Amino acid sequence: MRISLRNGWKLINSIKLLFFISIYILLNLTNLINAQSNNQTTISYPLYLCSANNPNDYRLFANGGGWDGFWYVGYNRVWIKKIFIPENLSNYKTAFLGAKLGRMKSQQVYKNGKATLDKEAIPGDIYIAISSTISWQKSTWKLLTFTSEIPFEGDSELAIEQIGESQWFWAKIPISDISFGQDNYIALWSTSSYLNNTANSPIIAAAWGDKDTNSFINDEIRGIPPQHFSTTTLKSTLTVFDPAIALKLVPELLQNITIGIMGISNGEKISEKKVFYSSILGNEIEKAWFEISEDNKNWKKHGLTIYTSPYIFSINPKKLAFEKHGKENNKNQHEISNNLFLRIFIRVCAIDIWENIAKSDTLEIFIVDKTDKK
Structure with a gap:
């Protein structure tokens, strides 16, 4: 479907859009009725292995402001969690x-050399790994997230959109990396040298701990977790608080997540945002996000991740880069009515707690560059 947004977002082809919405809703109502009639009510849920036994109980330090406990994740600190994994769990997929x-x-x-009202994450990455011993070889390292995906801390002087509640991030590992029937050690750290204190780094959430020591901190690393056994690896134990590190075991459960872009409207006037309404149908949707592309091949996330309905997203045209050269050098830039337009493709994506990922059909839109003075 192609939609032209002229003079800063003028919608055409609305009849086709309304027809699409009607058919989409009808099809999904039919799917829901069929699912109920087939008694599809039995669902196998993932198993979360963590000290608190509930991943939702990790609410300390990483939300909002206040005391952070000096619990930063960084280049010079590795968090270590010891978890016993029973033998009878080896049937998970x-x-x-x-x-x-x-x-x-x-x-x-x-x-252009001038400060804006926007802020961005201090760039960096967070890694995680599991081992049957207190050493983690590079072949087992998994990228957990980039810092740009982590909710921001508040600012006492600026209004920031990216502030939010702390969130769980997950990295897939082979089942063969787990040693069933014995203790396993999970390490969490950063390879980014600038993430070296609470002033620059993200904070790991915590729950209340106890005297059964199964969590540790090692402040003697430099971007690399311990590679060989050492008696000092677990020298600093944690008892009062428990860090939010977990293993999620997922049964084989495939579901079809249905996503549709249902409508478009105007958003904040000051930033000339356009608002996209989407429908996401599926069990246990964990999060959803919005993606844009200039060539319908290479996609990147745009805006904030949404962790609960309604699934409504915004495009801020002021945060889209417009190339300042002619269309002979940029096939996605077009001249319409003496204005330069950027053609982009958009889609909505979602993931459930079983890590099934779905994407909507792509929608082609044109955005006028109001900064062009032609």
Whole structure:
């Protein structure tokens, strides 16, 4: 479907869009009725292995402001969690390592040498790994997330859109990486040297701990977790608080997540945002996000991740880069009515708790560059 948004977002082809919405709703109502008639009510849920036994109980330090406990994840600190994994869990098909992170630090965004009202995450990455011993070889390292995906910490002087509650991030690992019937050790750290204190780094969430020591901190690393056994690896134990590090074991359950873009409207006037309404149908949707592309091949996330309905997204045209050269150098830039337009493709994506990912059909739109003075 192609939609032209002229003079800063003028919608055409509305009849086709309304027809699409009607058919889409009818089809999904039919699917829901069929599912109920077939008694499809039995669902096998993932198993979360963490000290608190409930991933939702990790609410300390990483939400909002206040005391952070100095619980940062960084280049010079590795968090270690010891988890016993029973032998009878080896029948699970997929496994994920996870950590709950928040309060990512941000920095000023500059445009043409001038400070803007926007802020961006201090760039960096967070890694995670599992081992049957207290050493983690590079072949087992998994990228957990980039810092740009972690909710920001609040700012006392600026209004920031990216602030939010801490969230769980998951990285898939082979089942063969797990040693069933014995203790396993999960390590969490960063390879980014600038993430070296609470002023620059994200905070890991915590729950209340106890005297049964199964969590540790090692502040003697430099971007690499311990590679060989050492008696000092587990030298700093944690008892009062428990870090949000977990193993998620997922049964084989495939579901068809149905996503549709249902409508478009105007958003905030000051930023000339356009609002996209979407419908996501499926069990246990974990999160959804919006993606854009200039060639319908290479996609990138745009805007904030949404963790609960309604699934409504916004495009801020002021945060889209417009190339300042002619269309002979940029096939996605077109001249319409003496204005330069950027053609982009959009889609909505979602993932459920079983890590099934779905994407909507792509929608082609044109955005006018109001900064062009032609």
